[in-house]
Amino acid sequence: MTPFPQSFPATRLRRLRQADWVRRLTAENTLTPSDLIWSLVVHDGEAARIPVAAMPGVDRLNVAEAAAAAKRAKALGIPAIAIFPHIDPAHKDADGRESLNPDGLIPTVIKAMKDAAPEVGVICDVALDPFTTHGHDGLIDEAGYVLNDETTAVLIDQALVQAEAGADVVAPSDMMDGRIGALRTALEADGYINTLILSYAAKYASGFYGPYREAIGSATALIGDKKTYQQNPANTDEALREVAMDIAEGADMVMVKPGLPYLDIVRRVSETFAIPTYAFQVSGEYAMIQAAAQNGWIDGERVMLESLLAFKRAGASGIITYFAETAAQKLG
Ligand code: PBG
Numbered sequence: 001m002t003p004f005p006q007s008f009p010a011t012r013l014r015r016l017r018q019a020d021w022v023r024r025l026t027a028e029n030t031l032t033p034s035d036l037i038w039s040l041v042v043h044d045g046e047a048a049r050i051p052v053a054a055m056p057g058v059d060r061l062n063v064a065e066a067a068a069a070a071k072r073a074k075a076l077g078i079p080a081i082a083i084f085p086h087i088d089p090a091h092k093d094a095d096g097r098e099s100l101n102p103d104g105l106i107p108t109v110i111k112a113m114k115d116a117a118p119e120v121g122v123i124c125d126v127a128l129d130p131f132t133t134h135g136h137d138g139l140i141d142e143a144g145y146v147l148n149d150e151t152t153a154v155l156i157d158q159a160l161v162q163a164e165a166g167a168d169v170v171a172p173s174d175m176m177d178g179r180i181g182a183l184r185t186a187l188e189a190d191g192y193i194n195t196l197i198l199s200y201a202a203k204y205a206s207g208f209y210g211p212y213r214e215a216i217g218s219a220t221a222l223i224g225d226k227k228t229y230q231q232n233p234a235n236t237d238e239a240l241r242e243v244a245m246d247i248a249e250g251a252d253m254v255m256v257k258p259g260l261p262y263l264d265i266v267r268r269v270s271e272t273f274a275i276p277t278y279a280f281q282v283s284g285e286y287a288m289i290q291a292a293a294q295n296g297w298i299d300g301e302r303v304m305l306e307s308l309l310a311f312k313r314a315g316a317s318g319i320i321t322y323f324a325e326t327a328a329q330k331l332g
Contacts (some may be wrong), residue, residue, distance in 0.1 A: 029312040031305065033077035033331055037123065037278065038324035041215045042066045043086040044105040054211035055283055056290045058322050060086050066109045067116035069325075076328035080121030082171065082320055083109055085130045086216045095139060096128035099158045107165035114166045123198060124162040126155050126172040126183075135213070135222030137174040137229065146229050152179045156186045163192045171255070173200040175229040177245075184250030198278065199251035202239035202265055205230035208258040208284030215283060239265045240272055247275055255320070258282040260307055263314040270315030279311045281321040305330060 016026050041060045043050060049059035061069060066083070073081055085105045091098040098104055110122050127137040128151070134140060138151030151174065159170040170187075172179050180199050187195050205227045213222060231238055243254050254273070256265045257280035270277040289307065293300025304323050311319045321327065 029309060031309045031312055031327075031331060033328040034079055035308070035312060035316075035318045036078050036324040036328055037318055037320040038069070038073055038078050038081045039084065039280075039320050039322045040066065040069060040081050041084050041086060042105060042109050044088055044091075052211065052215045054214045055287055055322065056294060057326070058215065058286070060215065063105075063108055063112050067112040070113040070117035070120050070122075072325065073120045073328075074117040076325065076332060078120070078324050078328050079318075080123055080169070081113065082123040082125065083113075084125055084212070084216055085109075087130055089217065092131055092133045094133055096131035096154065099128055099131040099154070100161055102161050102164065104161075107161060110162065110165040110167050121168040122166065123169040123171050124159075124167045126159045126162070126170050126179075127174040128154065128158070129218050129222075130216045132218075135218040136224075137226065138176060144224055146176075146226075148176050148178070152176045152182050155179055156183055159183055160186060160190060160192075163187060163190070163195045167195065169196040169198050169253075171198040171200060173203060173257075175200070175203050175226075175231070178249070180246045180251050181249035196252045197250060198253040198255060199243075199246040200257055200280075201243040201246040201251065201254040202262075202269065203230050203255070203257045204233050204262065206233065206258050206261075206282070206284075208261065208282045210284050211287045212283035236265060236268065240268060243269050243273055243275075247273060252276070253278060253317075255280055256316075258285060259311060259319065259321075260285050263310060266311065266314040266316050270317075276317040277315065278318050278320060279314070279316045281307065281311070281319055281323070283322070286322045301326075301330060 016022055043060040048062055048065050052058045087105055113122050129135055129137045136146050138146040140146055162170055253276040255278045256262055259279040259281040266279050289303050292298045308319055308327055
């Protein structure tokens with residue numbers, strides 16, 4: 001016997017789809033504002049908002065606007081905001097030293113957001129690419145190879161600066177081996193026992209990050225690509241090894257990135273490990289939906305909500321998305 005014997009017309013699956021009430025009653029997955037992490041780009045200039053051309057609807061926000069956004073997140077029921085910095089190119093160098101400035105953009109934004117809306121979680125990217133002249137996530141040698149252990153040492157200092165400023169979650173997005181364990185040890189040693197680590201555990205070397213590089217101003221800078229540290233899009237098992245390592249080293253939550261093209265990875269990770277698993281609907285995914293919507297080729301709002309629900313169906317605990325505010329408004 002098959003597990004699902006079908007006999008027609010005893011079984012007419014369309015009975016369950018005939019009206020809104022029964023479709024809602026039988027829905028297997030739901031999307032709520034509590035599922036959303038708002039991906040927010042901030043900048044260190046005066047202008048309140050600077051549009052990102054490749055991401056229609058996304059602006060870089062100054063510190064005051066970021067604080068106002070945190071208040072809106074609270075009102076909308078969005079649990080957390082992930083912040084990404086665009087800094088003045090004059091502050092960039094080969095070592096990304098600005099990432100360690102306790103009075104830099106990110107620490108300033110963290111404090112402003114926690115003052116404005118202490119109930120909203122603040123998540124900080126741990127990586128050097130917004131701060132380096134070469135656009136890589138870490139320190140490079142003469143050949144341009146990203147150095148693993150030397151980079152990890154700097155990332156730990158960067159994360160401690162974020163924790164000191166009040167970040168609730170530090171989220172290493174760099175893919176260096178061993179950085180989660182090193183970070184956990186350093187946080188414990190400095191007394192930050194409740195600072196969460198959200199590991200970008202399975203992060204792929206992806207073309208879908210294109211618009212993000214414009215957003216944070218690392219597009220023109222990037223020399224080469226990130227294939228020696230980010231994962232090969234051809235691989236699945238490797239993602240499970242990455243996640244297993246990060247959990248063993250002390251990650252509280254893990255992430256799969258990009259999102260929609262990698263739902264198979266989200267499914268495998270969420271099924272294999274009993275740990276909160278997030279997916280990042282990245283800049284290129286956002287841009288594709290917005291571009292098609294602007295052309296009138298798709299119903300943008302509908303596709304936005306459908307794409308976010310797809311993450312829930314795949315087993316994600318939540319979604320990091322540039323759509324968070326708009327989606328929460330529709331869902332609320
Ligand atoms: C950098 C970082 C990237 C993103 C988040 N953190 C880009 C990259 O790895 O090149 C991408 C976000 C997006 O595309 O929305 N460490």
